[in-house]
Amino acid sequence: MQLSPLQSRLAASVIASCLLLVIYLILLSPKFAFALEFDPISPEHDVHELSYEQLDAVEISEALDLGSPAYEPKFALFDRSIIGRVEGGAVDIANNEVKKSNLAPGSTMTYVFQVSSVNGETTRDLSEPLELRRSLNTSRTPVMDGAGDKGEGEGDGDGDGTSLKPELVRRKESTKTLWISANTCLQPARRSSDRTAPDPPQLTLYVSTSPDNTSPGPEQSEDTQKAIVFTEGAVMFNTSIDKDVYLSISAPSVSAEDFDTSRQYNFELVASTDRYYYTFQGNHTDPGLVWVDSDASAALLQTNYLNKVSSQVIKTPPYVMFAHNDGNIDIRGVRNSYCGLSSYAQIRNLADGSSGMMTIGLKNGGDLNLTRQEFYVSGLNTSSNYTAILARPPGKSLQTRQDDSSDIGGGIVFQPASFSTKPNGACTFIFNLTFCDQTQYAVPGNPQTFPNATALGKFYDDYVSSMWDNFDKVLQQTPCEAPSTARYSLARDCDDCKAAYKRWLCSVAIPRCEDFSSPDRPYLQMRNIGTPFPNGTTVDQAILDEYGSSKAFLASRNPKIDEVVKPGPYKELLPCDNLCYELVQSCPASMGFKCPLPQSKFSFKTSYASKSPDNSLSCNYPGSAHFLGGAGILSPSWTGLVGVTGALLITLL
Secondary structure: OOOOHHHHHHHHHHHHHHHHHHHHHHHHOOOOOOHHHOOOOOOOOOHHHOOHHHHHHHHHOOOOOOOOOOOOOOOOOOOHHHHOOOHHHOEEOOOOOOEEEEEOOOOEEEEEEOHHHOOHHHHOOOOOOOOOOOOEEEEEEEOEOOOOOEOOOOOOOOOOOEEEEEEEOOOOOOOOEEEEEEEEEEOOOEOOOOOOOOOOOOOEEEEEOOOOOOOOOOOOOHHHOEEEEOEOOEEEEEEEOOOOEEEEEEOOOOOOOOEOOOOOEEEEEEEEOOOOOOEEOOOOOOOOEEEEEEOOOOEEEEEOOOOOOOOOOOOOOOOEEEEEEOOOOOOOOOOOOHHHHHHHOOEOOOOOOOOOOEEEEEEEEOOOOEEEEEEEEOOOOOOOEEEEEEEEOOOOOOOEOOEOOOOOOOOEEEEEEEEEOOOOOOEEEEOOOOOOOOOOEEEEOOOOOOOOHHHHHHHHHHHHHHHHHHHHHHHOOOOOOOOHHHOOOOOOOHHHHHHHHHHHHHHHHOOEEEOOOOOOOOOEEEEOOOOOOOOOOOOOHHHHHHHOOOHHHHOOOOHHHHHHHOOOOEEEEOEEHHHHHHHHHHOOHHHOOOOOOOOOOOOOOOOOEOOOOOOOOOOEOOOOOEOOOOHHHHOOOOOOOOOOOOOOOOOOO
16 A cells, blocks of 8 residues: 555654664663662661762762761751750750859759760860771672572672672761869858867769769769769869760758858859869969068068070969968868959958059079069968968969960969968068079068168168178189189189179078077077067076077177167078088189088087988078978079088188
């Protein structure tokens, strides 16, 4: 049958369409998947980490992974009231947030530090390196034949009977530490100020990481919490932060008979992922607090050197000091708490920023011209014992060019130091002298002839300066600038002689004074025993009978003291014999300096003393102070000194 032209065209179009469909099916070969064709999802898969794009990427290459880290929903638009309420009535505490609160005796306040509040960057271990790639565990699943045997080419991954199952492994997150610290600022008041009155009981910190104990406290099981009693008003504790941490501060019940129960506790609490916010006693490098000396109403205390080289400039005093008379018990219970000391210490910085009874300053000195901080305290009680506590206030640092950090937390309380005042007697404390700049101790004085320490210090400093002028005139006759072969010594020069003479002169011409009532010690020499005390009384007759014939006991070693100051009887802390030995070694022999024989009873023993092996204050030298085991830090160098015998030719004995 012959087709019409119209029918021919229709047939051609149908045939062409069929051919195109066949070509499409042959060349593109599309695949249609059914749900039953998927393998069961392995329980090891992390479905939260895979997106459609990531699945495609894994199929293309198992080695390269540009996907982002594990997705953890934050729900930033929703607050805790929607995504989960805090159980047990606990109060949220954020990282480094200071929580201040009053707490009635017998009550407990609970907080919660939620691990979800710390973002991934904070909780990540800073020592763990960042990586672009994630490790992939690949497992090959062989295709089983009808007999249950494994097919050929197992593990090839080239489509010959095995299938690739990429599995993403989440990198293990390092557990961070939560540093918990708290201070007691106020405590119930005692009804009695007697020293036998009991101290207020301490607060207790309870910590729980158990979901079964969201309100830790004295009523909960010990198996689900940790209880830490405050130590003198402070507590420090750390725990892991891989889960929510519940904290409670509990106040003990107090006796209404011993305490005013209407007065509540007040505390400050901080939880930090960085470090302890409040610290006390030994948790940081302790700069040391040293009692230099005192008289009847004033004392000087100082830190050890704050820098290692003089180029480390200390701009402002970095520390504060609290002091308290040991006879007053108000400070008990808060001696490790910065805010507690600020509330109860008798001597402290006032609310307006002034230091009250204290004068605070920085002083450079020593062979390396290093810096230490000094605290001069006045208005003290006579014959009293005190406790001084050094602290670094919040936001303070050493402020050297090598350490310009200013964020150190909420305050550091260091080890306490004890000091005492002398009775009303012949000793007056002087410091800040112009010539003898390292002289800062109690010296023979008399309030009637020198009503203040400044005038007395000027008298001593002027006298020593006049003695120095005479020495300098003699030294100028020595050829100090001559070649080394023509000098008086190959080991020492004129600068060494000047330094040695100044140290010796300041220690000998300005004697260090102890009250006459001080216990007898081998290094304490009685002076002026033939004169009356300022109150008109005299030395016991038995002492006069035994020592009254010796000039060393009847007068001061510096005649000007008896002529001008007229201090009355006192005891002198003898200068160190090393000062004399160094003087003889450093100066020309033509100047005639010699030291007394150690075996001489009434020359050496009444003129010098030796340093104690434990470095306690057993003799006087520039920079000496009342401390054990650390005198070498402040003392001059005695390297290479040897004993020199002979008669002392200097008049200042």
